[in-house]
Amino acid sequence: MNRAIRLFLTALVLGLSAFSKAGESFEHEYAGVRYIAYEADLAEIELHWKNGAGEQYRNFAVLQTALRAKGREPLLLMNAGIFDPGGIPSGLHVEAGKTLKKLNEKDAPGNFYLKPNGVFMVSKEGRALVVSSSEYAKAGITPALGLQSGPLLLRHGKIHPAFREKSKNQLRRNGVGVNREGKVILVMTADRDQRVNLHGFAEMFRLSLDCPDALFLDGDISLMEVAPMQDLKKVNSFGAILAVTRELDAKE
Numbered sequence: 001m002n003r004a005i006r007l008f009l010t011a012l013v014l015g016l017s018a019f020s021k022a023g024e025s026f027e028h029e030y031a032g033v034r035y036i037a038y039e040a041d042l043a044e045i046e047l048h049w050k051n052g053a054g055e056q057y058r059n060f061a062v063l064q065t066a067l068r069a070k071g072r073e074p075l076l077l078m079n080a081g082i083f084d085p086g087g088i089p090s091g092l093h094v095e096a097g098k099t100l101k102k103l104n105e106k107d108a109p110g111n112f113y114l115k116p117n118g119v120f121m122v123s124k125e126g127r128a129l130v131v132s133s134s135e136y137a138k139a140g141i142t143p144a145l146g147l148q149s150g151p152l153l154l155r156h157g158k159i160h161p162a163f164r165e166k167s168k169n170q171l172r173r174n175g176v177g178v179n180r181e182g183k184v185i186l187v188m189t190a191d192r193d194q195r196v197n198l199h200g201f202a203e204m205f206r207l208s209l210d211c212p213d214a215l216f217l218d219g220d221i222s223l224m225e226v227a228p229m230q231d232l233k234k235v236n237s238f239g240a241i242l243a244v245t246r247e248l249d250a251k252e
Contacts, residue, residue, distance in 0.1 A: 023039070023040075023041055023044070023075060023244070023246075024038070024039060025037065025038040025076070025226045026038075026039075027190065028208060028209075030200075030203075030204040030207070030208040031196075031200055031203070031204070033189060033190075033194050033195070033196045033200065033204070034189070034190035034191065034194050035187050035188065035189055035190055035194075035204065035208075036187070036188050036189075036190050036224060036226070037185055037186065037187045037209065038076050038185070038186045038187075038224070038226060038244070039183055039184070039185055040076070040183075040184045040185075040186055040244045041244070042122055042126055042128055042184060043126075044075070044244045044245055044246055045122060045145065045184060045242070045243075045244055046145070046242070046243045046244070046245055047080060047093070047094070047095050047145045047146075047147060047240055047241075047242055047243075048063055048066075048095065048240065048241050048242075048243055049089065049093055049095065049100060049239065049240045049241075050100070051066060056087050056239075057241060058087050058237045058238060058239075059232070059235055059236070059237050059238065060077045060223070060225055060229075060232040060235045060241065061232035061233050061235070063077065063241055063243065064077065064229065064232055067243065067245055068248060071247060071248045072245040072246070072247065072248060073227070073245060073246055073247070073248045073249070074225075074227065074229065074243050074244070074245050075226065075227045075244045075245060075246060076186065076224065076225065076226050076227070076242075076243065076244040077223075077224070077225045077229070077232075077241060077242070077243055078174060078186055078188065078217075078222075078223065078224040078225070078241070078242045078243075079174065079217060079218055079221070079222050079223060079236070079238040079239075079240075079241060079242070080147050080149075080217060080238070080239070080240040080241055080242040081147050081148065081149035081217050081218060081239065081240060082110075082111060082112040082149050082150065082217070082218055082239075083238065083239025083240065084239075087237065087238065087239045088101070088239060089101050089147065089148070089239045089240050090104060090112045090148070090149070090239075091103060091104035091112065091117070091119075091133070091147075091148030091149065091150075092104065092119055092133075092136070092146055092147060092148035093146070093147055093148070093240055094121070094142060094143055094144070094145055094146035094147070095145065096144065096145075097124065097142060097143075097144050099142060099146075103119070103133060103136060103137055103148060104133075104148060105133060105134075105137060111150055111151055111216065111219070112149060112150040112151075113150060114150055114151035114160070114162055115133075115150075115151075116132040116133065116134065116150075116151070116152045116155070116160070117132070117133050117148065117149065117150025117151050117152055118130055118131060118132050118133055118136075118148070118149065118150060118151075118152035118155070118215045119131055119132075119133055119135075119136040119146055119147065119148045119215070120146070120147055120149070120176045120178075120215045121136070121143035121144075121145060121146035121147075122143055122144050122145040122146075122184075123141070123143050123144065124142075124143065124144045126144075127182065128178045128182060128183070128184045129178060129213070130152070130154075130155070130176065130177065130178050130213035130214060130215045131155070131213070132152055132155055133148060133150075133152075136148075147240060147242075149215055149216060149217050149218070150215075150216065151163075151198065151216055152214075152215055152216070153175060153177075153198070153201060153202035153205055153214040153215060153216050154177070154202050154205055154206055154211065154212060154213055154214040155212075155213055156212055156213070157206060157212040159199060159202045159203065159206070160198070160202060163197070163198045163199035163202060164197070164199055165197075165199045165200075167197040167198065167199060168197070169197050169198070170195040170196055170197050170200075171195055171196075171197075171219040171220045172188075172189045172192065172194065172195060172219060172220045172222055173188070173189050173195075173196055173198075173201045173216065173218075173219060173222065174186075174187065174188040174189070174217045174218060174222040174223075174224060175187055175201060175205065175214055175215055175216045175217050176214065176215050176217060176242075177205040177209055177211030177213065177214035177215075178211060178212075178213050178214070179209060179210045179211045179212075180210055180211075180212060185205075185209050185211060186224070186242065186244075187204075187205070187209070188222060188223075188224040198216065201216065202214065221236045221238075223235050223236055
């Protein structure tokens with residue numbers, strides 16, 4: 001695509017996106033791929049893996065029931081990163097300020113271990129960040145919420161060095177970015193037939209959503225449900241799940 005045309009389309013998309021606000025989903029298209037994006041209010045972002053009895057939620061329907069029992073209504077549900085067999089997060093998992101699984105700095109095959117991988121977190125002071133796993137390890141902090149996945153799509157506006165622009169590895173994708181205003185943008189390819197490689201996915205975050213930092217969450221099994229929720233009994237099983245919630249029956 002001609003650079004001038006690309007910059008014009010980017011500006012157009014950013015202009016349209018400016019009309020969105022926290023708590024709203026919006027559709028946009030970049031390089032022929034359609035996406036659903038959601039700007040999340042930091043105070044409403046939650047991360048869930050197990051209930052108080054240590055039982056894993058695994059799917060959206062079970063988590064939705066549990067949230068409603070606690071007086072919370074899910075506005076968005078999305079799988080929260082790569083996991084090992086049995087629904088165990090592959091890396092760091094911090095819920096409500098408690099580290100349930102430590103940072104994973106091992107070397108191994110697969111997307112999760114394609115270094116640099118990274119951490120999405122919300123600090124106890126209410127600041128959202130996407131950092132590399134090595135940065136997180138050196139910082140010595142425990143955030144209010146944190147998850148590790150990989151690979152890191154973007155850091156300081158630079159695309160992961162292993163990504164190839166013409167890669168044929170095109171799949172459904174979801175991820176999380178933090179834009180230049182510090183807002184969290186959760187993104188998923190719009191339909192089952194909407195596929196993109198990791199380079200294109202990273203470029204979309206950088207050029208279309210103005211996110212200098214972004215993290216890949218998972219591939220073809222990924223799902224995002226936005227209120228009003230559809231039949232959640234038919235969705236896939238995951239490890240951790242990201243939720244955006246508000247008080248049940250809360251008025252706008």
